[in-house]
Amino acid sequence: MSTTSGRPAPGARPRADSRLPKLRDHDPAKRRALVAQAAGLDADALAALDEGEGLRLAQADHMVENVVGLIAIPVGVATNFLVDGVDRLIPMATEEPSVVAAASNAARMARDHGGFRTSSTGDVMMAQVQVLDVVDPEAARLRLLAAKAELLALADAQDPVLAGFGGGARDIDVRVLPTRAGTQVILHLHVDVRDAMGANAVNTMAEAIAPRVAEIAGARTLLRILTNKADRRIARASATFDAELLGGPQVVADIVAASAFAEADPYRAATHNKGIMNGITAVVLATGNDTRAVEAGCHSHAARDGQYRALSRFEQDADGNLSGSLEVPLAVGLVGGATRAHPSAQAAVALLGVETARELAAVIASVGLAQNLAACRALAAEGIQRGHMTLHARTIAASAGAAPDEVAAVAARIVAERRIRVDDAREVLAELRAASTAPTASTASATPTDPAIQEPPS
The missing domain is CATH 1.10.8 (Helicase, Ruva Protein; domain 3)
Incomplete structure (x- = not known):
């Protein structure tokens, strides 16, 4: 049963089996109908994905400046995904061929071993308040930490609705940062943003506390803005991929060797992680989330120890199968922004059947791991081309x-x-x-007056 919005009723899940054999054999309209039925949605719940439907020019004119038109991106549906025991049909917005098919195939290889398992660190985003011209940086740091309760209360006062949903300001930390422009004091405000991406909430709170921060530090503040290095909002996904389906022990060993290469070499890691982002960005875009914020967060996480490295790791398990894992920061939400303003994004979220931002992040991380496995297998087994x-x-x-x-x-x-x-x-x-x-045998002997040979071919 679905609600009038097209989303499943609370507690409802997409179909008990996300495998849709021969989905590719149908035309787009039939595929959409089959996918809606499989997800337990109303027949018209995905109508926004139809040609000529979805975002209207008048709506777009309220979303960004100087609107002159729209650009369409294909939306495909990846099948076979089992995420934390729940089958999911995955909408993916991408112009690159093979992405949707590759993710579906990788998910199939993980199903018999339980699919994808996920965990997360929560829904905490951070804002930074930059403090300049501090006379006593270390002492200022301690004064700011001592004022933690006051600053958190001031931040929470800016968004009582968020607090009503169980979110709000949770902590602060303060760093003394040497820079080429002199020593600066940087305050981090930690905010549980619940099911929002969180940029607006944390930016508003940072702006609100900045005057008091300056007063306590005896200095002035400059930047007050969130960081897209969302390392307090980590999503993790892991899966076991069947060795036989992958192509045998040698393919498993070669994927492990390719993974080690990407862990050690930034040149390889850049392309390795691009394969991960093929999957992640496609789902982020389909659901109306901020692709640039997610990409910035993921790539900064890849360089967290000072060298750019692979975001995933593949190992051979005790049974000879391939064990894959991925850890990425995912600042995504289900409320606000294009996710609510864009009809096609609403349809994509309905298809996924997720109820929380944490569930959405779990799905996205799983797709990233599946996409990465597919690329590594193609490279190791047959060449990517x-x-x-x-x-x-x-x-x-x-x-x-x-x-x-x-x-x-x-x-x-x-x-x-x-x-x-x-x-x-x-x-x-x-x-x-x-x-x-070309003329057929019967028309070859026709008379010159036969219309079949008098009319030029169309």
Whole structure:
């Protein structure tokens, strides 16, 4: 049963099995209907994802400045995901071929071993208050810590609604920071933002306490803003991927070796983590969350010990299967911002069936791990180009001018001939069209007055 908003009723979950075999064999409208049914949603709950529906220009005009139009991004649904024992159908907004299929395939390899298991550190975001021109930095630090109760009360007074939901200011810490512009004192305000992303809440609180912070420190404040290094809002995901489904013991060993490479080398880590973000960003975008904030947080976390490293780790377990784990900061929410203002984002959240920001973060981390495993397996087993380019061929065919009913045939030809380029696709398309309009045996013997040979091919 679903509510009038299209979301499942409290306590309800998407279908008991997120495996939707042969979903790709249907057209988009049929897929959407099947996905809505599987998620236990009303038939029209995903209507915002239909062509011409969703965000209207008038709505967009209230979201950002100088609006001149809209840009559409494909939204695919990843299947097979079992996250903390709950099946989830995953909306992913991405323009890159193979991402949705790869995530679905990786999730399938984890199902027989319990799927994805997650944990988190909570919903705490931090704001920073920068204090300059402090005469006695160490003493000022102690004065600010002594005023903790006063500062937290002042911060909480700015958002009684958040406090009513069980959130609010939780702690402060203060650092003395040497910089090239002199010694600065930096106060961190820790705020439990519950199901919000939290930027507005923590920024408002930081602004409110800044005058009192300056007074206590005997100095002046400058920046008062959240940090996107959300390391008090960590989401963790782990899974066991079946060795046989991966391709055997050698593939497992090679993925472990590739993982070790990414842990040790920042050049490899950058591309390794990009694979993770292919999954994470696609879900963040689909749900109307802040992709730039999440990406900044994840990449800063990758460099937390001074060297940029892989965000994930793969190891061989005692049974010979592949054990994967991922730890990332995820500042995402279900209230406020585009998540509530964008109809397509609302539909994506309804499809996911998540009720809290923590559940959403758990799903996103799981997708990131699945996406990463798929990329590592492709690299270790067959090279990244084979599977990726096979799916990319459809985009190439469309770019070459193929009509929707021609894309599959053109893609099949250029893949079979290993000529996956736009110019090759144009050549194949011309050949197929010529063949489809060539005279048949019956028309070959027709008289010159036969309309079949008098009319030029269309």
